[in-house]
Each structure stands twice: as structure tokens, then as C-alpha cells.
Amino acid sequence: MSALNDLLNLDLFDYTDKIIAEYIWIGGSGIDMRSKARTLRGPVTDPAKLPKWNYDGSSTDQAPGHDSEVILYPQAVFRDPFRRGSNILVMCDAYTPAGEPIPTNKRFNAAKVFSDPHVVAEEPWYGIEQEYTLLQKDVQWPIGWPVGGFPGPQGPYYCGVGADKAFGRDIVDAHYKACLYAGINISGINGEVMPGQWEFQVGPAVGISAADQVWVARYILERITEIAGVVLTFDPKPIKGDWNGAGAHTNYSTKSMREHGGLNVIKKAIEKLGLRHKHHIAAYGEGNERRLTGRHETADINTFSWGVANRGASIRVGRDTEKDGKGYFEDRRPASNMDPYVVTSMIAETTILLKP
């Protein structure tokens, strides 16, 4: 099908100034991503210069049929790794025609939190470790797993190599380069403990851009699995039993935490998170109770705990941070299907804005 590839890879630069912009938004379930493309007259890199658009919200469970228009506001621009050239991906959020954020638009409130002067002053940094599982297409069973059976128990797979230990590396590596090309701050990848499960990390990113980048990284990943004929899942416990779940550990620091004496600021912040444990857990992803059992490197969902270098705790503080007296900490509670707009802004709100 190389004739098809020739067309897909056409560099239109010599023929037209026009570019293609793929507008991306989050659908009615809060985790499904949708996109459609439009032609623009010339290259654009500033989201403020992109036109608003609209889509049929009645087809994504976000509006009724008799009043179906949902408006897309462009918020962040990335280079399109699939169309390349000057073509772009545009991360958007969704509003009613009257200008109100629709219920599934979690970015709007997050942006409010991140523009609070106290939060701005603290320059919150995030590093998000997105875990995910790859499934065979028609059977919804992880790739590399025998259909109707199970692979050997966990042990050899974490960061493993070899055809009997690592399944789907093409997708992971293509995703890594595609994200770097797009301008996403992807900081690493690794094979995970459960075979067919992988992780990529995005960050450090400041404020709202952390979540924008995670969502676009998720979009690029699902487009790549589409090409590969494989199904992507962010389910937090895809296989019951002695198999790891999938999380989205969120690493976090503020200016005060990164400075001299920061360890005390960190401890106070963790205390505040402890007081709001139930509130956070409720917003940290559907189905998390299947994952946070206290086993498989998690803390039980009803328990709030923290520890240095402890992967069985809700919050882990790294040995480096303890030694330097400053740094960051890792909230290990969020599930892989969490909404990063919600999680990042809630952590900032609880630790910076709330007085206990």
C-alpha cells in the first residue's frame, strides 16, 4: 500500500499555504477522546489565534438533539506527528453556546485554580506517570497473553526485553518519538510489572499545561494503537487476580517545596492531603477500589499513609528529597483513568489554597 503511504506522507508545503488543524476534545464519558479536522489558510501556533469551532454534542452524550451544538475553545497547540509539515493538534475544552463550560469540562475549573495568585506564586510542577494496558483487538485480552489462558506470573516483565517478556514496544517507542515531535514534554517510558502494560511520564510541567500535555499524549497513544490494530485501555485493574493494576502516580512540588526548608512544607502539604483523603479518592478515577487493595504496590483505598521510598503508601517521598531537605513527593493514589485537570488542580487547591 505504498501508494497510500505516498499520499499520507505528502508534504503540501510546495503546493499550498493551507494547513490541517485536528481539534481534540474529551467526550461524554470523561475519558473518551474525540477529534475532527479543519483546513486553515496558513500556519498557526498561538491557540488564541485559532477560531472557535463546534461539534454535535448529541452524538457524544453531551447535548440533546434539539440543541446539539457544543462549542470548542482552542487551548493548546502541538505539532501533528501523523500529518507533520505545519499541521497541528489543538487541545480544546467544551462550552454551551451561551459560554458556560459543559459538565464534562473539567479544564475550566482547573484553570481557575491555577490562576489564583497564591497558586501562581507557588509555580506548581507536575510529573505524571501514565500507566496503560494494550489489548488484542477482538478479544479484549492483553497483547502477548495466550487467548483462553495466562502468561507466566509477574517477575520478568518490568523493564524486560525479549519477545517472551515485552509485548507492543513498537507502539511505546513510536509514541515516545511522536510526543517529542509534537512538543509534549515526555520524560520517559518503561515496561510495567504486568505483561502488556506500559508507562510513559509527562513532565515536569507547570500548572494547567501538565494536564493539557497528558491528554494530548493519551490522544497520540490511542491514534497509534489504532494504526497498530491494538486496543488501548486505561482501566485501573484490567485483569483480576495476582496482576498489577494501572495507575497515574502524580509527582508534585511547589516553589516552597523546591527551596531550602522545603521538606517541612512537603510534610505540611501531605498532612492537608490526609485530611481530605476521601474527597481526593472520590475524584481520582472510576473503579479505583478494584486497584487500591493494599497489595500490588498500592495502599488500601480507605487508608491514608505516607512514607519515604515506600511503594505501599498513598504518598511516597523519595530518598533524594529526604536527603536534600527539599524536592517533591508522589501521590500514588490516582488511577490510570483519572482526569489530570481534576487531579492536578485538586492537589494544588488542597495544599496551597485550603486552610485546614
Add this chain to the structure above:
Amino acid sequence: MSLLSDLLNLNLSDTTEKVIAEYIWIGGSGMDLRSKARTLNGPVSDPSKLPKWNYDGSSTNQAPGEDSEVILYPQAIFKDPFRRGNNILVMCDAYTPAGEPIPTNKRHAAAKIFSHPDVLAEEPWYGIEQEYTLLQRDVKWPIGWPLGGYPGPQGPYYCGIGGDKAFGRDVVDSHYKACLYAGVNISGINGEVMPGQWEFQVGPAVGISAGDELWVARYILERITEIAGIVLSFDPKPIHGDWNGAGAHTNYSTKSMRSDGGYEVIKKAIEKLGLKHKEHIAAYGEGNERRLTGRHETADINTFLWRVANRGASIRVGRDTEKAGKGYFEDRRPASNMDPYVVTSMIAETTIIWKP
């Protein structure tokens, strides 16, 4: 087959001045596209400088065997995305040797309407949303659908991504670039509500060029599905039951509608369309009664209804237009297999020329 690709991709510009012109016309069903190629002495960009040609009309149901020549008049030129270089696609319409348009030539009458002084003065713009379905080649069942069964119900597919939600994106994306390369004013694409169904939009285009560009875009699409080994269908209701049909919503505006006070002009135009509902419907595509049921985002075929932002109406006016007091409206009645020469000229005739 890399040797074949080498030959297909030969750039002849260094070797010869000669150029290949692919002459395209509409066949006897009114929907099938035909084409054949000829060599020209050098590059041509003006259709009036291209020679007329002829074809065997008895092989396309357009002429009897004993008097089979049908004459092709070149009407519009586009760059050939398959042969590239200086090679061209030529959209033609068909005449008897005596110079009369043959019965399936709908362009001739459309061109007359578009050269009427009242119509010229109003500069009619069209944006056509062409929906289509991709079918597996030997079984005529949509791509991505299990043989002998059905995919999960509609919901996840509209603008969806992922190997379990979007089928055939390669065809869609290569078509997008190929059309931009060719000089077709393709303004966007999106995945549709039924899995395996897609949409592209052509426009805004003025007068007769809307029809020319849509036909050439259809031609390029079917050439691409040919490469991909997939079958293209413009059937307006390819699958019976709780599955969306395929339409060719036609967005329309005149100079008066785009100017201040345009909203009143729009309302009057819609009124006129309402008075001629049956005539329009009769010309809006074969089999449309299977699609316009009042369900699946359509209005019932016997009802004429217009509304703002309502996808269940015959005519939809966008909220932007309502708010600005001027703009355009969307005729949602045409089926995917409509002839754009007929539909665009009929809308212009009814709204501009006709006095009720």
C-alpha cells in the same frame, strides 16, 4: 513491489515536457464516475485550452451501439495527486456530437442557472458535507464490522479514535491531503456516527465550482479506496436498523444573507424552499426515503421543518447565524448520492430566481 512504485512515482519533468491528463466524467447511472487518460504536448492549466475528447457511450449506458460517441467538454482542471508532477485531472461533462447535453449531463443546466444575472449578483456560496461508507471488498459489509454480526451500538464512533472505534482512517487522511494537493477546497473531515462511515466537507465554493469540486473529490476518494482494496458506497442508508444513514448536507448563503439584515433574507429563502419541498426531495437522491425517517438526526421525508441548532430538522440554522443576524443555513435533506450540480443549482433557483 518497490520496482512498481519506482515506476509509478517516476518524475517525468526531467525527461519530457509531455503531461498526462485524466479526463473524468459521470456515467449512465448518474453516480458512477469514469475516466481515461491521454498525453498532452505540455502543461495546461486552463480548461478552455484542453482539447475536447470522446468516449464509448454504449459501454456506460449513455448511447446506443450504432451511434456510440459521446463528446467530453473539459470544464475544470485539478492537479493529479496520483501521478503528481505536471499531470492533471480534468472534470468534463458530456454532449452528443451535435452539441446537445446528454440526459445524464446535469452540469449544463446548472451552469445556465449559475450564469443568470440575478444569481451571479448574489454570489451563492456552498459548503457540502459529503458522508460515505467504506465496505469490505468481497462481502459488502462495512469495514471494521464482524462478518455475520454487528459492532457495539452507535455512541463511541463519532469523531472517535482507537482500533475499536475508527476504521479506515488511512483512506480518509490520504484523501484529505490528496484533495488539498489537487486544489480541491476541502475544508475538513470527521468520523461519523455509524462505524465505518466518514465525512469530508468541500467549500466554501462559489456557484458551479461547488459541483465540480465535489465530483472530483468523490473521484479521488474512489481511486484511493481502490488502492486500499476497500469499496466505497454513497448509499443513503447502507445498513437497515438503528444505524445512521449517509447524507450530503448542503450549506448555502448568498451575498444578501451574508450582509447585515441577512437573517431575514435567510428566513424568506427557507420559506420558498418549504413551498417547493416535494420537488427538491424528488431531486435530492435515490433511496432517500430509507434515510429521512425522522430518526437518526433526520427530519421525516414528508415534513418540512426548520429550526436553529436542531439536527432533526430539514433545514438547520446555526446559532452563530442567529446571533450575528446574518450568515448561512444548512439544507439537511440531500442524500449522500445526490448530484451536487442538481442540488446546488436547484437551491439557487428556488431561493433567488423563483417567485412563488
